[in-house]
Amino acid sequence: MSQEEYYKKIEKKIKEWEEIYAKHKERPEKFETYSGIPVKPLYTPLDVKDKDYLKDIGFPGLPPFTRGVYPTMYRGRFWTIRLFSGHGTPEETNKRWKFLYDHGETGFSAAVDALTFNGIDPDDPRADLEVGTAGVPLYCIDSMFALTDGLPIDKISVALVVEPFSSAPICAMYFNMAQMKGYEIKSLMGTCQNDICTQTIGYVPYKNVAPPHLLRLACDLIEWCTAQKNVPKWHPINFTTYNYREGGIDAVQEIGFGFANAIAHIDNLIERGWTVDDFVNRLAFHLSASKDFFEEIAKYRAARRIWYKLMKDKYGAKDPRSFQFRFHIQTAGSSLTQQQPLVNVIRTAYQALEAVLGGCQSMHTNSYDEALCLPSEEAVLIALRTQQVIQDEIRVCNTIDPLAGSYYVEWLTDELEERIWNYLGKIESAGGVVKALESGWLYREMRDAFKKRQSRIESGEEKVIGVNRYVMEEEVFENVFRTNPEAAKIEIERIKKLKARRDNRKLEEILDKLRKVCEREENVLPVVMEATREGATVGEICDIYREIFKVWEPPIVV
Amino acid sequence: MAGPIRVLMSKPGIDGHWRGIVVVSRGLRDAGMEVIFGGFQTCEQIVETAIEEDVDMIGLSIHSGAHIGYTKRVVDLLKEKGLNGHFLLLVGGAIPSKDFEVLKEIGAANVYGPGSLIKDIVAFIKEHVKK
Numbered sequence: 001m002s003q004e005e006y007y008k009k010i011e012k013k014i015k016e017w018e019e020i021y022a023k024h025k026e027r028p029e030k031f032e033t034y035s036g037i038p039v040k041p042l043y044t045p046l047d048v049k050d051k052d053y054l055k056d057i058g059f060p061g062l063p064p065f066t067r068g069v070y071p072t073m074y075r076g077r078f079w080t081i082r083l084f085s086g087h088g089t090p091e092e093t094n095k096r097w098k099f100l101y102d103h104g105e106t107g108f109s110a111a112v113d114a115l116t117f118n119g120i121d122p123d124d125p126r127a128d129l130e131v132g133t134a135g136v137p138l139y140c141i142d143s144m145f146a147l148t149d150g151l152p153i154d155k156i157s158v159a160l161v162v163e164p165f166s167s168a169p170i171c172a173m174y175f176n177m178a179q180m181k182g183y184e185i186k187s188l189m190g191t192c193q194n195d196i197c198t199q200t201i202g203y204v205p206y207k208n209v210a211p212p213h214l215l216r217l218a219c220d221l222i223e224w225c226t227a228q229k230n231v232p233k234w235h236p237i238n239f240t241t242y243n244y245r246e247g248g249i250d251a252v253q254e255i256g257f258g259f260a261n262a263i264a265h266i267d268n269l270i271e272r273g274w275t276v277d278d279f280v281n282r283l284a285f286h287l288s289a290s291k292d293f294f295e296e297i298a299k300y301r302a303a304r305r306i307w308y309k310l311m312k313d314k315y316g317a318k319d320p321r322s323f324q325f326r327f328h329i330q331t332a333g334s335s336l337t338q339q340q341p342l343v344n345v346i347r348t349a350y351q352a353l354e355a356v357l358g359g360c361q362s363m364h365t366n367s368y369d370e371a372l373c374l375p376s377e378e379a380v381l382i383a384l385r386t387q388q389v390i391q392d393e394i395r396v397c398n399t400i401d402p403l404a405g406s407y408y409v410e411w412l413t414d415e416l417e418e419r420i421w422n423y424l425g426k427i428e429s430a431g432g433v434v435k436a437l438e439s440g441w442l443y444r445e446m447r448d449a450f451k452k453r454q455s456r457i458e459s460g461e462e463k464v465i466g467v468n469r470y471v472m473e474e475e476v477f478e479n480v481f482r483t484n485p486e487a488a489k490i491e492i493e494r495i496k497k498l499k500a501r502r503d504n505r506k507l508e509e510i511l512d513k514l515r516k517v518c519e520r521e522e523n524v525l526p527v528v529m530e531a532t533r534e535g536a537t538v539g540e541i542c543d544i545y546r547e548i549f550k551v552w553e554p555p556i557v558v
Numbered sequence: 559m560a561g562p563i564r565v566l567m568s569k570p571g572i573d574g575h576w577r578g579i580v581v582v583s584r585g586l587r588d589a590g591m592e593v594i595f596g597g598f599q600t601c602e603q604i605v606e607t608a609i610e611e612d613v614d615m616i617g618l619s620i621h622s623g624a625h626i627g628y629t630k631r632v633v634d635l636l637k638e639k640g641l642n643g644h645f646l647l648l649v650g651g652a653i654p655s656k657d658f659e660v661l662k663e664i665g666a667a668n669v670y671g672p673g674s675l676i677k678d679i680v681a682f683i684k685e686h687v688k689k
Contacts, residue, residue: 114573114622126600127572129631133623134573203574206598247577338655338672371672372654374623447580454581458675467673480654483623556576558583558595 033295035250043407065304067401068359069324074397080362082107086136088484090146093136109159111135119166119542122491132487139538144177157189163199164218169541172532191235202243210552211437219268224525226282238286245288248453256423281321289351290332298412300358328362329355336371339466344368376481440555502535518548565615568596570628575621585676601631614687620651633665
C-alpha cells in the first residue's frame with residue numbers, strides 16, 4: 001500500500017470515528033488554546049502528513065533546532081535553576097542567595113527595586129518609601145561587593161535583572177567589582193535583561209528616556225561586551241517576553257514582540273558595522289511558562305525554528321551558534337492567586353514541567369506566596385524543590401524532546417509558527433518595535449490584552465480556582481514576608497559614605513566626558529566603566545542621560 | 559449633585575506595574591464613571607488633583623510593597639487640609655490580605671488585592687458615592 005493510499009484509509013476511518021463522536025455530548029466549553037487556536041477533539045497522522053521530518057523537525061543541536069539547541073540537552077547537563085531574588089539591602093539579598101545556593105540552586109539572579117530600575121538613588125525623596133521593597137537596591141560599586149560577598153561568582157553565573165536605562169552602569173559596577181576582586185572579566189559568566197520593551201511596556205517607566213535612546217544604550221552593552229569581546233561570556237541581553245506576556249498578551253504575541261525586539265537590536269548593530277555572527281550567539285531570551293500546557297510547549301519548539309530561519313534567511317548567519325534560540329523560563333506570576341495560595345505550588349509545578357518538556361536552558365519557579373508579597377524563605381524553598389523533583393525524581397529528562405511526534409504537539413507547533421510569523425509581520429508594518437512604542441501602538445496592544453484577560457476572568461470564561469471557581473471562605477494568610485523597614489536608612493548611609501570617600505573632582509571630570517559621549521551618541525560603556533569604578537552612582541549616570549537625551553513620557557492609553 | 563461619578567486613578571511613587579491601574583480605570587469608565595488618569599503622582603499631586611478635579615473617589619494602585627506608607631501619606635495630607643473622609647479612598651495592588659485591615663484603619667474605604675473583580679469594585683463605589 002502506498003503512503004497516499006494509507007492516508008486515504010485513515011481519512012475514511014476518521015470520518016467513521018467522527019460520526020460516532022457526534023453521537024456523544026461534549027462539555028459546554030469552547031475548546032481552544034489561550035491564544036484562541038481552535039482545538040479538535042483528536043489529532044491523527046493526517047494533521048502532520050505534510051511535515052518533512054528531516055527539514056521541519058530534525059535533531060537536537062542541528063537545524064532547524066525544533067527539538068532543542070544542544071545535541072545532548074538534559075542528558076548532558078540540566079537547565080540552570082535560577083531563582084529571581086532580591087529584597088531590602090544587598091547584604092540581605094546575599095544571605096538569600098547563600099540560602100538558595102546551600103540548597104542546590106545553580107545560578108543567581110538579582111531582582112532590583114523600582115529605584116534601580118528607574119535609575120534613581122535611594123537618597124532621592126521621590127522614592128524614599130520604595131527602597132528595597134520590590135527588589136534589591138543596586139546603585140553603586142559598594143552594593144555589588146555586598147551582594148556577591150563570599151559567593152563563587154567565577155564558577156556560577158549571575159543574572160542582573162536590569163533594563164537599558166540603568167543596565168550600563170549596573171553591569172559596569174559588577175564588572176569593576178569582579179576585576180577589583182581579582183577575576184578576569186573575560187571569563188565572567190552571567191546575564192542582564194537589558195530589554196527596551198520590559199523597560200517601557202513590561203512596566204511603565206518613570207522619568208526614563210525615549211525608546212531610540214534606550215535601544216542605543218542596550219546595543220552599547222551588546223557591542224562592548226560581545227562584539228568587542230570585553231566580556232565575551234556575558235549575555236548582554238535577554239529579550240524578556242515574560243514581562244510583556246504577564247500583562248495578558250498571548251503566546252503568539254509574546255514571541256512576536258520578542259522577535260520584533262531582537263530584530264531592532266540586530267539591525268542597530270549591523271548599522272554599526274558588525275556582522276550578525278559577531279554578536280548574535282550571546283543574545284538570549286526569557287520566556288513565560290504560562291497556563292496552556294501544550295500551547296506553551298509548542299511555543300518553545302516553534303520559537304526555536306523561527307529563530308533559526310530568521311538568522312539563516314533574513315540575516316545570513318554562518319556561525320552555527322547564531323542559530324541557537326536559548327531561553328530562560330519564568331513560570332507565570334499572573335497565573336497565581338492570593339486566594340488559596342498553596343494551589344500556586346501546583347500551578348507552578350505544571351508550568352515548570354512545560355518548560356522542561358519545551359527545552360529551556362534555565363528556570364525560575366515562582367513561590368506560592370508571590371501574589372501576596374516577596375517570597376519567604378519557606379516558600380522559595382518549595383519553588384526550588386519543584387525544579388529538583390523534575391530533575392531527580394520523575395525521569396522526564398531521560399530522553400530529548402519527548403513530545404516530538406505527537407500529532408497534536410507537532411500540529412500546534414506549526415500552527416503557532418505560522419501565527420507568530422503573521423504577528424511579527426504586523427509589528428513590522430507598525431514600523432518595528434521602536435516606532436510602535438513611540439506611536440503608542442504597542443501600548444494599545446497591551447491595553448487591549450489587559451482588558452480581554454480581565455473580562456474573560458470576570459465572565460468566568462477563563463477559570464481561576466479561588467477567584468471564579470471553588471471560591472471559599474479562607475483565613476487571612478499570616479506568613480507575609482516583609483522587607484527590611486530600615487533599608488532606606490541603611491542605603492542613604494551607604495551613599496553618604498561613598499560620596500565622602502570618592503574623589504568628587506575627578507568624578508566630575510569623568511561625568512563631563514560622559515555628557516560629551518552622550519551628545520556624540522558614542523558607546524557609553526568605556527566611560528561608564530571608568531565612572532562607576534570611581535564611585536559614580538546609577539542615579540548620577542542616569543541623570544546625565546536625562547539631561548542629554550531628555551525625559552520621555554510614554555503614550556499610555558486607558 | 560447630578561452627573562457621573564468622578565474618580566482619580568493614581569500610582570503614588572515610581573513603581574511601574576501598570577496592568578492593575580489600566581484595567582480598573584478602563585473598567586470604571588466602561589461602567590459610566592468619569593476617570594481622571596493620574597498615572598505616576600506624588601502624594602501631594604494626588605491630593606491637589608483630587609481637589610482641583612473635584613472627584614468623588616481616589617484610587618491608589620500600589621504594587622511596590624509600600625502600600626501602607628503611601629496610603630498613610632495621602633491620608634495625612636487630606637487631614638492637613640481638613641478633607642479626611644471627603645473622598646472615597648480605595649487602594650488596590652499586590653497587597654496581602656493581612657494588610658487590608660491596617661489600610662482600612664488608616665482611612666481606605668476598601669482594599670482590592672490580586673484576583674479582585676471590576677464588578678465588585680464598581681458595585682462598592684456606586685453604593686458608597688451618593689449622587
